[in-house]
Amino acid sequence: MSRSKNNLVSRQEEIIGILLITFGLLVLLSLLTYNPEEQPGNIEIGQIDNQLGIAGVYIAYFLNHYLIGRPSFVIPLIITFMGWSMFRGHSLVNSLRWSVYLLIFAVYTSIILALPEVISPGATELGYSLSGRVGRIVAQFMHRSLGVVGTILVLLAMIMITFIGATKISFSEFITEFMQRTASIISFVKSRSKRVRKRPKLKKEPSASVSKGFDSADKEVIEDVELGRGNNDKSAKKPQMEMELEIQEPGDAAGAALRREFLDPGNYKFPPMELLSTPQAREDEITKDELYANAQILEDRLLEFGVQGKVTDISPGPVITRYEVAPAPGVKISRIVSLADDLALAMRAKSVRIVAPIPGKGAVGIELPNRNREMVYLKEVIRSKQFQDSESPLALALGKTISGKPYVANLDEMPHLLIAGATGSGKSVCLNSIIASVLYKAHPTQVQMIMIDPKRLELSIFSNLRHHHLNYREDLNEEVVTSPANAISVLKSLERIME
Incomplete structure (x- = not known):
């Protein structure tokens, strides 16, 4: 019964969808073939340009004259889009949302088209209005109330607000992304221009007088260039007509671009602990009485669900508290695991995680x-015994465990480290903690870092480390790499050093 009812509803939606699509296409046809000279009171049968006939004249005239003018093309598109959504069985909520935003933008366009007619009546040479009555009335009201400048500013603000609501795109993020792309293009053009300037200009046949002007270093450079081309016959005098050299220094030359002198590494001092915030005493710290009371409530709730057990240990942590429950003989662990949602409701908690059993x-x-x-x-965490006693210069102070103990990991034992998470989950804080851990643990001669930050948001504050832990390519003119092209160049240089 339910299945046949669903099929009936589906067929009805398809029929309505087909009707809407047909109607939308007919309205679109009437607008495409609209002639402003054809009006409902001035129609001669047989001399109608509108492909929809008399109905098309009435529809097009109504939309163009009484509604929003030329932007009325959006209306048949919306009708067709809604019909297609119903025909395909898609949700109408999202389709209706986009349709409303399209209609709002069409009204904005109508107002903009009406502004020249309102500001300077008769300035347009057209014999008809482009904006329609709705756009003209709103434009006249805004012009009388706000003036020209005020109307333009309010319209811009309304368009931006509607754009943000429709696309969920932040204008600040859009501007930031635009500036980053622009900076990347400028940086790429600069790097290419530097390469072009560095290319040697070779003549067909170097004369003896010119070769005498070269010093020994210049001779070595020319010999290297000739060897790079595979020409081992030094006595041959073949003219070298075309030769392009990409400035990609092999081997040690690439590594030299990354090596620099430290600022007196012998006198380097580790950053003082006073730079870090001191833990504050908590007024809302959970007490032992509360922990014991929660343990008793947990035992009672388990008993209500038919599970007998005893809380044997409590491990309070910064975010969660673990209660270790020893089940009575004969109680299956799967029975306890299945009660996670029921316990969350009974304990008035957002969620409950059950570890069954605890290893060991x-x-x-x-x-x-x-x-x-x-x-x-x-x-x-940095002052903890785990961090201070670690011999690795890549010890990372990551936080605390669920039991409240400091957690320190060694980066040198990991093949890779990837930090991922949702917005606001703490990725940036974790990254800053990792960098701070290196600064407090490693000498600049032990650890060097290359920082790449295409967003220009996270790592720019570390550019002052360029004389200590931060390594960079001096020819790129940026300590923290932000350009994708520069990032590729830096990583290639680093790869040559590591090989």
């Missing part, structure tokens, strides 16, 4: 989110 223990871990999250300070 005969207990099940039930993790509940804390009422108030604890702020984890980088200073705590």
Whole structure:
């Protein structure tokens, strides 16, 4: 019964969709063949240019004269789009949303077309209006109320707001992206122009007088160029007509572009701990009484669901608290795992995570989110015994475990490190913590970093490390690489050094 009802609804939607598509195409045809001289009161049968006949004249005249003028082309497109969505069985919510935004932009366009007619009546040479009555009335009202400049500013603001609402694109992000692309293009053009300037200009037959002017270094350069072309016969005097050299220094030459002198590395001092924020005392810290009370509530709730168990240990952490529950004999672990959603509701928690069993223990871990999250300070982790006792210069202070203990990882034991997450999940904070860990642990002679930041948002503050831990190509004129072209060049230079 339900299936036949769904089929009936689907057929009805297809029929409505076909009707809307047909109507939209007919309206579009009437607008495409619209002749402003053809008006409802001035029609001669047999001499109508509109391909839809008398109906087309009425439809086109109504849309162009009484509504929004030339931007009325959006209306049949919206009707056709809605019909296509119904025919394909797509959700009408998203289609309706886009249709409304298109109609709003069409009204804005109508107002803009009406402004010249309102500001300077008779300035247009057309015998008809492009804007329609709606656009003209709104433009006249705005012009009387706000003047020319005010009307333009308000229109721009309304267009920007509607654009943000329709596309979900931030104008600040759009401007930032545009500036980054522009800077990348400028940087690429500069790098190409430098390469062109560095190419040697070779003549067909160098004369003896010119060769005498060369010093020994210049002779070595010319010999290297000739060897690079595979010409081992030095006595041959073949004219070298065309020769283009890409400035890609092989081997040590590429590495030399990355090597620099440090600012007195012998007197380098590690950054003081005072630069980091000191942990503040918490007023809302969870007490032992609350932990024991929650443990008792957890036992009672488990018993209500037919699971008998005893909380044997509690591990409070900065974000969650783990309660270790030892189930009674005969209780299946799968039974406890299946109660995650029920326990979240019973404990009034956003979510419950069950670790069954805890590795190395005969207990099940039930993790509940804390009422108030604890702020984890980088200073705590860097001053911890785990970080200070680590011999690796790539020890990373990443935070705390679920039990509240400092967590330190060694980057040299990882093949790669990828930081990923949703917006606002802490990727930038994690990256800054990693860089700070290196600064507090490694000497500049031990660790060198190349930073690439195409967005120009995260790593620009570290450009002052150029005399210490930050390595860069001096010919690229930027310590933190922001151009994709420069990033490729830097990585190639780094690859040659590592090989």
